[in-house]
Amino acid sequence: MAPLLSVSDLSVTFDTDRGTVTALDGFDVDVRRGETVCLVGESGSGKTVACESFTRLVPSPPATLDGTIRFDGQDLLAASERELRSVRGNRIAHVFQNPQGALDPVYTIGQQLVESIRIHRDVSRSDARRRAVRLLDRVGIPNPAERVDEYPHEFSGGMKQRAVIAMALASDPDVLVADEPTTAVDVTTQAGILRLLQDLQDEHGMAIVFVTHDLGVVAQIADRVVVLYAGKVMERGDVVDIFDRPAHPYTRALLDCLPRRGRDSKPIDGSFPDPTDPPSGCRFHPRCPHAVEECSTDGQPPLEAVDGEDHTASCVYYGDGRDPSVLREDASESDTMDGADLDGERDAGSTGEASSLGVSDDE
Numbered sequence: 001m002a003p004l005l006s007v008s009d010l011s012v013t014f015d016t017d018r019g020t021v022t023a024l025d026g027f028d029v030d031v032r033r034g035e036t037v038c039l040v041g042e043s044g045s046g047k048t049v050a051c052e053s054f055t056r057l058v059p060s061p062p063a064t065l066d067g068t069i070r071f072d073g074q075d076l077l078a079a080s081e082r083e084l085r086s087v088r089g090n091r092i093a094h095v096f097q098n099p100q101g102a103l104d105p106v107y108t109i110g111q112q113l114v115e116s117i118r119i120h121r122d123v124s125r126s127d128a129r130r131r132a133v134r135l136l137d138r139v140g141i142p143n144p145a146e147r148v149d150e151y152p153h154e155f156s157g158g159m160k161q162r163a164v165i166a167m168a169l170a171s172d173p174d175v176l177v178a179d180e181p182t183t184a185v186d187v188t189t190q191a192g193i194l195r196l197l198q199d200l201q202d203e204h205g206m207a208i209v210f211v212t213h214d215l216g217v218v219a220q221i222a223d224r225v226v227v228l229y230a231g232k233v234m235e236r237g238d239v240v241d242i243f244d245r246p247a248h249p250y251t252r253a254l255l256d257c258l259p260r261r262g263r264d265s266k267p268i269d270g271s272f273p274d275p276t277d278p279p280s281g282c283r284f285h286p287r288c289p290h291a292v293e294e295c296s297t298d299g300q301p302p303l304e305a306v307d308g309e310d311h312t313a314s315c316v317y318y319g320d321g322r323d324p325s326v327l328r329e330d331a332s333e334s335d336t337m338d339g340a341d342l343d344g345e346r347d348a349g350s351t352g353e354a355s356s357l358g359v360s361d362d363e
């Protein structure tokens with residue numbers, strides 16, 4: 001299936017007082033209808049900048065964007081502001097981390113939903129209100145016909161996030177870009193929101209780009225995964241590749257951060273690089289237990305096939321004449337997540353108490 005959204009060789013730089021920051025460098029991703037692609041990495045890895053670049057939400061200046069972003073055949077980097085407005089919030093909708101910031105405290109939830117609906121659809125105010133109530137019902141807000149007239153401060157954190165998702169769905173988007181939408185909510189609410197997104201995807205066939213630093217969340221919802229570090233793609237593959245056969249030392253380090261099988265989580269050694277002065281060579285080399293001399297002298301290694309052209313990693317050990325098995329020499333059984341673990345994570349998100357679409361006022 002041809003990708004609906006195709007990003008290639010995207011770079012985003014910012015001019016700052018401390019110098020030029022390269023937030024993203026050579027980023028590629030294809031997103032197809034009906035699939036969920038997760039962008040994973042620590043804070044500062046470039047995942048939010050990538051998502052905000054899709055519809056040029058990144059303010060330019062100070063940002064400079066270069067590369068190609070094609071959506072349904074249209075080049076969004078070359079599009080006029082007017083052309084972009086017909087895509088942004090309409091065919092590509094965003095849900096941000098902090099629902100508080102996305103809702104205006106002086107208007108009711110219903111007024112804000114009606115406004116969103118009428119921006120995208122030529123409908124009367126009363127029809128828009130009826131659709132607003134249906135949307136609130138669909139995202140699991142109890143008594144939606146009454147709560148539509150409440151203000152954001154009357155909603156709990158989980159309900160606010162559901163209301164923001166309802167606003168994003170007002171236009172029936174083809175792509176939903178969700179940037180850490182569950183970071184500010186508790187585990188039970190998180191599971192409910194993840195299940196909601198999956199159900200909405202099944203109903204509408206929309207693609208989801210999901211940003212998270214939490215591999216537990218990735219295990220629950222991803223079809224494909226892109227692992228980012230300091231603005232560079234480190235590894236790419238389907239979710240089973242990433243969890244069963246992690247190829248890149250950084251991906252392995254992220255997996256080690258997951259507590260499982262009675263084992264404590266193991267934080268990644270070292271600290272995240274200064275974005276104004278990233279390491280030469282492979283950006284992960286100061287923290288990598290497998291680094292060799294060329295890792296710090298040559299540029300970031302190209303993405304090489306690991307076990308099929310859809311599973312790639314940026315590491316010298318996948319270059320010609322290298323033996324990548326050394327990357328696994330220190331790996332115990334618990335360093336990867338086998339299929340049963342992955343199924344367990346998915347089941348935990350879809351069958352447990354937390355997965356209920358219903359939402360309580362406490363949420």
Ligand code: SF4
Nearest residue numbers: 282285288295315316
């Ligand atoms: S290229 Fe070198 S530093 Fe980078 S992940 Fe591979 S071994 Fe580690």
